[in-house]
Amino acid sequence: MRVxxxxxxKNVNAVLGxxxxxxxxxxxxxxxxxxxxxxxxxxxxxxxxxxxxHAASKVDAHRETLxxxxxxxxxxxxxxxxxxxxxxxxxELAMQGGNGALGAGERSMLAEQVEALEQELLGIANQQGACxxxxxxxxxxAPPFAAAGVFSGDGSDHSVDVGSGAxxxxxxxxxxxxxxxxRNVFADLSQLRSALAADDAAGVRAALDGLEAARKQVEAERxxxxxxxxxxxxxxxxxAQGGVDLARATERVGGADAFxxxxxxxxxxxxxxxxxxxxxxxxxxxxxxxxx
Amino acid sequence: MPALTQMLLSARDxxxxxxxxxxxxxxxxxSSTTPAYVRREALLENRATGGVxxxxxRRVADQFVDRRWLAASSLGASASxxxxxxxxVEPLFDDVGGSGVGTALDQLFSGFSAxxxxxxxxTTRQALLARxxxxxxxxxxxxxxxxxxxEELLSRAQSVVSEINGKAAQVAxxxxxxxLAEAQGDDASSLRDQRDKLLLGxxxxxxxxxxxxxQGGLVVRAAGTTLVEGDIAQAFEVDLxxxxxxxxxxxxxxxxxxxxxxxxxxxxxAAIKEVRDSDLGSVATQLDQFAWDLAAAVNTQHAAGFGxxxxxxxxxxxxxxxxxxxxRAIALDAQMVGHPExLAASSLxxxxxxxxxxxxxxxxxxxxxxxxxxxRTASGSWSDLVGDVGSRVARAREETELRQSxxxxxxxxxxxVSGVSLDEEMVSLTKYQHAYDAAAKVLxxxxxxxxxxxxxxxx
Numbered sequence: 001m002r003v004x005x006x007x008x009x010k011n012v013n014a015v016l017g018x019x020x021x022x023x024x025x026x027x028x029x030x031x032x033x034x035x036x037x038x039x040x041x042x043x044x045x046x047x048x049x050x051x052x053x054h055a056a057s058k059v060d061a062h063r064e065t066l067x068x069x070x071x072x073x074x075x076x077x078x079x080x081x082x083x084x085x086x087x088x089x090x091x092e093l094a095m096q097g098g099n100g101a102l103g104a105g106e107r108s109m110l111a112e113q114v115e116a117l118e119q120e121l122l123g124i125a126n127q128q129g130a131c132x133x134x135x136x137x138x139x140x141x142a143p144p145f146a147a148a149g150v151f152s153g154d155g156s157d158h159s160v161d162v163g164s165g166a167x168x169x170x171x172x173x174x175x176x177x178x179x180x181x182x183r184n185v186f187a188d189l190s191q192l193r194s195a196l197a198a199d200d201a202a203g204v205r206a207a208l209d210g211l212e213a214a215r216k217q218v219e220a221e222r223x224x225x226x227x228x229x230x231x232x233x234x235x236x237x238x239x240a241q242g243g244v245d246l247a248r249a250t251e252r253v254g255g256a257d258a259f260x261x262x263x264x265x266x267x268x269x270x271x272x273x274x275x276x277x278x279x280x281x282x283x284x285x286x287x288x289x290x291x292x
Numbered sequence: 293m294p295a296l297t298q299m300l301l302s303a304r305d306x307x308x309x310x311x312x313x314x315x316x317x318x319x320x321x322x323s324s325t326t327p328a329y330v331r332r333e334a335l336l337e338n339r340a341t342g343g344v345x346x347x348x349x350r351r352v353a354d355q356f357v358d359r360r361w362l363a364a365s366s367l368g369a370s371a372s373x374x375x376x377x378x379x380x381v382e383p384l385f386d387d388v389g390g391s392g393v394g395t396a397l398d399q400l401f402s403g404f405s406a407x408x409x410x411x412x413x414x415t416t417r418q419a420l421l422a423r424x425x426x427x428x429x430x431x432x433x434x435x436x437x438x439x440x441x442x443e444e445l446l447s448r449a450q451s452v453v454s455e456i457n458g459k460a461a462q463v464a465x466x467x468x469x470x471x472l473a474e475a476q477g478d479d480a481s482s483l484r485d486q487r488d489k490l491l492l493g494x495x496x497x498x499x500x501x502x503x504x505x506x507q508g509g510l511v512v513r514a515a516g517t518t519l520v521e522g523d524i525a526q527a528f529e530v531d532l533x534x535x536x537x538x539x540x541x542x543x544x545x546x547x548x549x550x551x552x553x554x555x556x557x558x559x560x561x562a563a564i565k566e567v568r569d570s571d572l573g574s575v576a577t578q579l580d581q582f583a584w585d586l587a588a589a590v591n592t593q594h595a596a597g598f599g600x601x602x603x604x605x606x607x608x609x610x611x612x613x614x615x616x617x618x619x620r621a622i623a624l625d626a627q628m629v630g631h632p633e634x635l636a637a638s639s640l641x642x643x644x645x646x647x648x649x650x651x652x653x654x655x656x657x658x659x660x661x662x663x664x665x666x667x668r669t670a671s672g673s674w675s676d677l678v679g680d681v682g683s684r685v686a687r688a689r690e691e692t693e694l695r696q697s698x699x700x701x702x703x704x705x706x707x708x709v710s711g712v713s714l715d716e717e718m719v720s721l722t723k724y725q726h727a728y729d730a731a732a733k734v735l736x737x738x739x740x741x742x743x744x745x746x747x748x749x750x751x
Binding site: 007040051 | 709
């Protein structure tokens, strides 16, 4: 077959161009560790990467939500523990006050301590978290409890989406402190304070049962809060593992084998050097005529 | 004496013929890099009286190969043009690197989750509204870019058609000049080279086939119609058909113009039409459907909730009445612009401001099959579009590689027939030079013999 000079030049250009293109791709893969850098590199993988990134983004969003919810829930749980302690201390004061040997002055002093506990409980019930008042239900923008425990919040639950569905992420102030949970715990403290102030030993002793019931009511809500916290912690663990799995899948789908890419790049470098050397010889073929 | 005189004349003819052949060889050498140049061969013949004479020059070409060359050029140009045009669209859907509509979509749903976690927080609401606006802006930007590219492609098609018409007119003119030159016995090789170059240019713009008619004139057919016949050239026109697609027609003296769009199959014009009407048309439709589905899903759920002002029933996005043009129309609803407090996180007015169940439902939309006729999720639908664009570009790239490979083979074949080999030409140069030297030697020898004869006769 005849070989024209133009054909010879074209072949040289084509070979060098193809090698340069392959070398550039191998270099990019070796340097970035990514095999798919645009949709046309591998359309199926590119579409899968979009879905994987979306799933990873959802995991991140859910975990962010969880972190925020868990912070408030932990605060709620510790607040309820403090509220429970208030009733333990109130019971101790009631037992002291129920002692028949105690005088009116001493009961009056105990009444003042109970009043302090009432204020402490009010502070606890109006505790604020990152998202507003913890025990307000949906009325998170204002203190839910007024003096004497008048409740202006509601019993609605704050739920968050953890990927597998909505989960409760709040403690109910209504159930913990108001008659919605069985009894108005503020009234129990108030009853004790009144009996102490009135120097009514029998009334003080009668208040004991109410205080224990109030403590149990608060503890019951604390238990539910702890359970919610455990659920959120477990969900966070699942999401964390999901995030790791998604990162692995993303790497598997879109990542390049760096060693293979590096090896290919070296091999192509050698091929290019040889091609350039041979091309030079091919293009120099005409030189023999120059001295003719 | 007559024999010596005859030798003298033969030597003279030989000098002339070898000189002519040397000229042809020189032309081949100096034109070896000229595109579409066809090598020449000097045609030398014996005279009846025994001498040699240059009777002309032959362009060494093979019509069959040349036809394949033009066809391969047409398909190669079509494939590479389509790849180049589609590659300009691909970055709009490049979500592989984590930018674009897909990322904005992820951020919108993350924003809904954040709102569910902290429904009364003004910063969270402000951020979510900004993300919703960003997603709409990305969709509009992509749709606008596609629409403007489609408009550009109409201009480009008109420009290509203008080029085609210009070249067709030049081919017709060359046909006339070639016929005239050959009728006068002149060498028309250079004119044929010019015509070949024009045909090559034409083939990269539109699918052409050529053949010689009964009178020896060249006929060029393109898009199923005769573009050039002898010295007469037709002119194409391009405009938009009733359905908005490109229409190629042949201009005629009176209406209606003959529609030849369906026969268009190669060259950059076919690629422009395919990309504009098929590829970009399909991508734009899918993008519109995506925007429409997104707005419908989000608006329905958003309208079911209540803003912090206690009012519900508001749409988050405004959108066109039908899916057509939805991606260019999507925007934050006017009553939501600048009002993050109107974002409906709560499903009940009574659970404001801490109610978050509607925000949870909005975040949950990402997992529901509400797109593409309730068959795909939001990310699934978007990934389908990304994959579709990627496939189109990848297929175009593969097609280009295949066509270029075929084109290279055919060009190589044509070069093997018509291309200039400097090695061959140098051998020819040497051959004709030696033949010229030999003829000169004959001339000198005859001259010497005659001189000697005349000397002896004169004594």
